[in-house]
Amino acid sequence: MxxxxxxxxxxxxxxxxxxxxxxxxxxxxxAIVAFIIYEAxxxxxxxxxxxxxxxxxxxxxxxAGFDINQALINFSAAGSTYGDAFIVGLLNTLLxxxxxxxxxxxxxxxxxxxxLSKNWIVSKVAMxxxxxxxxxxxxxxxxxxxxxxxxxxPQPRDSINVGNxxxxxxxxxxxxxxxxxxxxxxxWVALAVGVVATILFRRWAWKQQAAxxxxxxxxxxSLGFVVGLPVLMWILLALFGANPISFDVPVxxxxxxxxxxxxxxxxxxxxxxxxxxxxAFIGEVVRAGILAVSKGQTEASSALGLTSAQNLRxxxxxxxxRVIIPPLTSQYLNITKxxxxxxxxxxxxxxxxxxxxxLNQTGQAIEVVVITMAVxxxxxxxxxxxxxxxxxxxxxxxx
Amino acid sequence: xxxxxxxxxxxxxxxxxxxxASAQATLNGVxxxxxxxxxxxxxxxxxxxxxxxxxxxxxxxxxxxxxxxAIFDDPTKVRFIPLTAKDRFTALQSGEVDVLARNSTVTMxxxxxxxxxxxxxxxxxxxxxxxxxxxxxxxxxxLNGASVCTQQGTTTELNLADYxxxxxxxxxxxxxxxxxxxxxxYDAGRCDAFTTDASGLYAERLKASNVEDHIVLPEIISxxxxxxxxxxxxxxxxxxxxxxxxxxxxxxxxxxxxANVDQMKGSENPEVKRLLGTEGKYxxxxxxxxxxxxxxxxxxxxxxEVFEKNIGExxxxxxxRGQNALWTKGGLQYGIPVR
Numbered sequence: 246m247x248x249x250x251x252x253x254x255x256x257x258x259x260x261x262x263x264x265x266x267x268x269x270x271x272x273x274x275x276a277i278v279a280f281i282i283y284e285a286x287x288x289x290x291x292x293x294x295x296x297x298x299x300x301x302x303x304x305x306x307x308x309a310g311f312d313i314n315q316a317l318i319n320f321s322a323a324g325s326t327y328g329d330a331f332i333v334g335l336l337n338t339l340l341x342x343x344x345x346x347x348x349x350x351x352x353x354x355x356x357x358x359x360x361l362s363k364n365w366i367v368s369k370v371a372m373x374x375x376x377x378x379x380x381x382x383x384x385x386x387x388x389x390x391x392x393x394x395x396x397x398x399p400q401p402r403d404s405i406n407v408g409n410x411x412x413x414x415x416x417x418x419x420x421x422x423x424x425x426x427x428x429x430x431x432x433w434v435a436l437a438v439g440v441v442a443t444i445l446f447r448r449w450a451w452k453q454q455a456a457x458x459x460x461x462x463x464x465x466x467s468l469g470f471v472v473g474l475p476v477l478m479w480i481l482l483a484l485f486g487a488n489p490i491s492f493d494v495p496v497x498x499x500x501x502x503x504x505x506x507x508x509x510x511x512x513x514x515x516x517x518x519x520x521x522x523x524x525a526f527i528g529e530v531v532r533a534g535i536l537a538v539s540k541g542q543t544e545a546s547s548a549l550g551l552t553s554a555q556n557l558r559x560x561x562x563x564x565x566x567r568v569i570i571p572p573l574t575s576q577y578l579n580i581t582k583x584x585x586x587x588x589x590x591x592x593x594x595x596x597x598x599x600x601x602x603x604l605n606q607t608g609q610a611i612e613v614v615v616i617t618m619a620v621x622x623x624x625x626x627x628x629x630x631x632x633x634x635x636x637x638x639x640x641x642x643x644x
Numbered sequence: 645x646x647x648x649x650x651x652x653x654x655x656x657x658x659x660x661x662x663x664x665a666s667a668q669a670t671l672n673g674v675x676x677x678x679x680x681x682x683x684x685x686x687x688x689x690x691x692x693x694x695x696x697x698x699x700x701x702x703x704x705x706x707x708x709x710x711x712x713x714a715i716f717d718d719p720t721k722v723r724f725i726p727l728t729a730k731d732r733f734t735a736l737q738s739g740e741v742d743v744l745a746r747n748s749t750v751t752m753x754x755x756x757x758x759x760x761x762x763x764x765x766x767x768x769x770x771x772x773x774x775x776x777x778x779x780x781x782x783x784x785x786x787l788n789g790a791s792v793c794t795q796q797g798t799t800t801e802l803n804l805a806d807y808x809x810x811x812x813x814x815x816x817x818x819x820x821x822x823x824x825x826x827x828x829x830y831d832a833g834r835c836d837a838f839t840t841d842a843s844g845l846y847a848e849r850l851k852a853s854n855v856e857d858h859i860v861l862p863e864i865i866s867x868x869x870x871x872x873x874x875x876x877x878x879x880x881x882x883x884x885x886x887x888x889x890x891x892x893x894x895x896x897x898x899x900x901x902x903a904n905v906d907q908m909k910g911s912e913n914p915e916v917k918r919l920l921g922t923e924g925k926y927x928x929x930x931x932x933x934x935x936x937x938x939x940x941x942x943x944x945x946x947x948x949e950v951f952e953k954n955i956g957e958x959x960x961x962x963x964x965r966g967q968n969a970l971w972t973k974g975g976l977q978y979g980i981p982v983r
Contacts (some may be wrong), residue, residue, distance in 0.1 A: 297876045298737060298759035311801045312817045314791075322805035395832045415833040416791055416816070500779075500790040500836050501816070510834065511818070591820045591829060597796065601821060605730045605797030608758035610737070 289611060304607045305331065311602055313593045315509050327603050334598035335620060341512065341594065342581040342624070345519040349580060350573075352520060353527025358557070360532050371528065378525040384586050386522055391514035391590040398510070401501045410494045412502050415510065421492035422506040428482055428489040435478040439470040446470070511592035515584065523580050530572045534565035566639045574632040578625045585621075595620060670742050670874070670881035671715070671931050679721040682708035683741035686726035687824060689847040690955040690963075691747050700724045703954040704745040706944050707766055707872060710888050711743065713943035714936040728822050730797030733758050736873055743885060744873040747841065749799040762871035763882040764889035768967040768976050770864035771803050772842040774849060777859050779836060784863040788813040793835035795819070795826045800840050803866040827851055841868045846961045883930045886980075891937035893979030894919050895946035897970055902945040905938060918982050926982055937982070947977065 259265050293300040305328035312322045317336040320329055359371035378386070395415055399405060404414040412419040425432075443466075450461045482489050495505030538561050546556040585596040595617060604613040674680050684705060685692035692702040700722075709719035725741050736744045737759055747769070748754075750762035773784050773792075781787065784807070794800050796819035808815045818835055820826040827848045830838040840848065845860050852858050872889065874882045895901075898916050900908045909920050917923035920941075921934035928934060944950060951968065952958045969975025 293759075295877075296737065296759040299757040310805055311819075312805045312815075314816045314818055322802075323809055392828075392832060395829070395834055398833070400833055498789045500787075503789065588821045589825065591818050591825070593819070597819070597821070601730045602796045602801060602819065605733065606753075606802070608733055608737070608754070610734045 293611070299607070299609060300612070301609075302612055304609055304612070307607075309603075309606075311606070313598060315512065315593055327607065330603055331595075331599050331616070334593060334595035337587075337593055337598075338581070338584055338595040338620075339624070341515055341519070341584050341587070341592070344516055345523065345580040345584065346577050348516070348520040349523040349527055349576070352524035353576075354531050356524055356528030357531025357535065360528060361535055375525045375528050378521055379529075383518060383522050383583055384589060387515060387518040387586055387590055390518045391511070394510050394514045394517070401497075404497075404502065410492070412495055414502075416501050416507070417510055418508040418513075419495040419502045420506045420508070421494045422504070424491050424493055426487075426489050426491065428487045431482060432475045432478050432489055435475040436471070439472075439474040442474075443467045443470045509592075511587070511590050514590055515587050515592045515594075518586075519580050519583060522583070523576055526579075527573060527576050530569055530576065531565070533572075534567075534569035535561055537568045538564045563639070567641055570632060570636040570639060574629055574636075577628050577632065581624050581628065582621060670878045671884065674715060674742055678716070679723050680708055680712050680715065681723050681725060681740070681742045682711075683727045683732055683735055683744040683746050684708070684724040685746045686728060686822065688747065688844060689850050690959055690961045691843070691847065692724070692726075692745070694724070694726075701954065703767065703950060704747060706950045706954060707745045707888070708743065710892060710940045710944040710950075711884065713939045714884065714888055714891075714932055717933075717939050717943075719943040728797075729795050730821060733760065733873070736760060736875060739875070742874075742881070747844070747870045748873055749841075749868045750871040750873075751799060759876045760873050761876050761882050762873050763886035765869045765871045766889055767843065767870040769841040769843050769868040769870050771800055771839060771866040771868055772845050772864055773861045774830075774838045774845045774858050775836060775861060777857055781836075781861070784861045784865065785811060785813075787815065787837055789815065790836040791816040791818060791834065792837045792839055793818050793820065793826050793830040794839050795823050796821060798840075799866070799868065804839055807865045823848065841870070843870075843955065843961075843963060846963055847955075850960060880931055884932065887930060887936075887982075888940060889947075890980045890982070891919065891940050892944075892947040892950065893970065893977055894982060895937065895941045896948040897972060897979055900941055900946060902941060902949055905941045909938065915981075915983075924983075 290300060306326050308323070309320075309325050309327050309330050310322050311330075313320050313330065313333050315337060316333045317340065318329070318332060319325075320333050356371050356374060359367050360375065362368045362371070398413065398415040401414045401416055404412040404419075406412055410421045446466060447463060450463050453459055453461070479489060493504050495502040497503075542560055542564065543556055546560045547553070551559065584594055587594040588597045588601060591597070600613055600617050604610055607613070682705075684700065685702070687693045688702070690702055692700065692704045694700050705724065708722045708724070712721045713719040715721075725735065727735050727741070727744070727746060732744055732746055732748060733754070735741050745766075747767065748762075749769075750765065754760060755762055773787065775781050775787075787808075792804060792815055794804055794817060801817070801819060804815075804817060818829065820829060823840070823844070826840075827838060829835065831852055838845070838848070842860070842864060849855055849858055849860070872885050874885055894915075895905075898908075898913070898919065900916065900919070905920070908916055909922060911917065911920075914923065918926060920938045921927055921936065925934055927936040930936075933939075945953070948965075948970075951965065955961045955963045956965065965973070965975060967976045969977065971978040
């Protein structure tokens, strides 16, 4: 009898129900935020109309009328729209950010480990590198790299020529471009098989090592799977008379080389600038991470007979990752955001193409700026999301 | 959350635009501030460039000085805001500058979609190309396959695409945010050709490491009427711009110069009297004193004087009057009568 009474809801006005009150305040807050947003948008639209400035997102379908030299998709002044220009800029931003993240991570880890080296010269060189690079504004470094990359390169007529297929001059690095014919799918399949085989082999080798202590040359065998298999298939196909891959080799034209693939000096300069700059910060992050692993771990591993390289790779770095990952994530975000400085050296990234040319040709500042901000925000949030997943995997498991 | 941040940003930008658009009576604002805020080229020899002491000189700069002279009787009451090609219109739209005198081409879309007006064309120009002599090119038609450096956000960028498309030629465009960076890249050998308005070619050529190595090709591939821009919706302020320009043209046509303007004040010629404010009340109609044109000529000079001093024979650029001669001498500059 008594139990049923205590389970009943207390009788009284719902005004005093903390749950109801909680919901009420939430609703009020949402309403206020919605009102502010509504006011801001309508206010902007009204003001734009009064100032007789065109508004709306219709401009994205208008013909662009200008050209972009480095485009990952087909882009031409005649047939492409401002929307296509946006995609070109976005892809260029993603391209340089992705390359930047990979190379900055590699260089950053080398620098961070070098700073802790017992070799006096190595550690001092790493220290000077970090202290110099991270204390000079990135923009200046980009301008330096651009002119440093550009200045010694010859004019197209005096191109540096390697085997009549690689050319280097002030317009960029020209390389043969692979063209995949109908039979090329065999090679792609071989590559996929190689990747899957590598993953399976690594798991098997890991289990074997855990069970028997036997070590396998994992890296060499992986390389054999991933590179060897496709190359083998290519050779086999070629032996049977098929020609799965042909090369479009650059040839000399009136002004410049024609055909092939080009790596532009703007891209190289931007990448060099971003990588060296960010690697200095990543180096410090890595150093901090390694120092955070207690010395006892290293002593224990050497007592177990691990070499110092094994100690670093198997004991120290995995534990240091817990400290390294969160600040490393912000460095990755910085690379993406700093890539917008490309505007100074003529690399057609999102800011250069979209906030530069498109904004100026259409005059629709609000729309263009909002889209650009939303894009950077999205890229950053996705990067953080991925890094957070990884962070959770390496985080210490409390037992 | 993402949406919320975007919307807040939207709101902030919107309020910026709003503050610009609501400044209806630009003249009153300028009088209150005590100076004209003039959007200027960050550095184009002859048109707008600051010296080591921060004193601005140039053809476009003198236009703003003429406005200050008309309003304040003092050509120094101008603040110059250097603007790159891609920032200039936003700066004017948002009210950061009162007037834009920055070799800007007027086109139909700019006039109708940006919320701007272009009351006075102070220089008739056209786009050209500069190349290295060593290339052995003598015509723009031979540029098939060339790399071309240009400044982004300009009509130049669009004309370039049109020209190569119309002539069925291929090219590579390398676009930079500032004129300075564009020319530096060309000078460093990144491009075969450099393109901008012909006036700009002569001005930028002076920056080359060896001036004699570069030639300007004969083709002019576009019409570039360079105009002074104001915000749409303030007719009075646009009138002041329009009539500042016309006063300078009329002064040249009537032979009124900086040197003889005081003497001309005693002239019996009714046209001179109306222009210099000794007859009629033409200045009042645009919110200026009646001797507005006298002040302009006294402090800055007539159109011809300003042209010769900054970009003509009296300067390093030595640009010929050409299309910018008075209509009486076969040019396009035509002063609308003051009456």
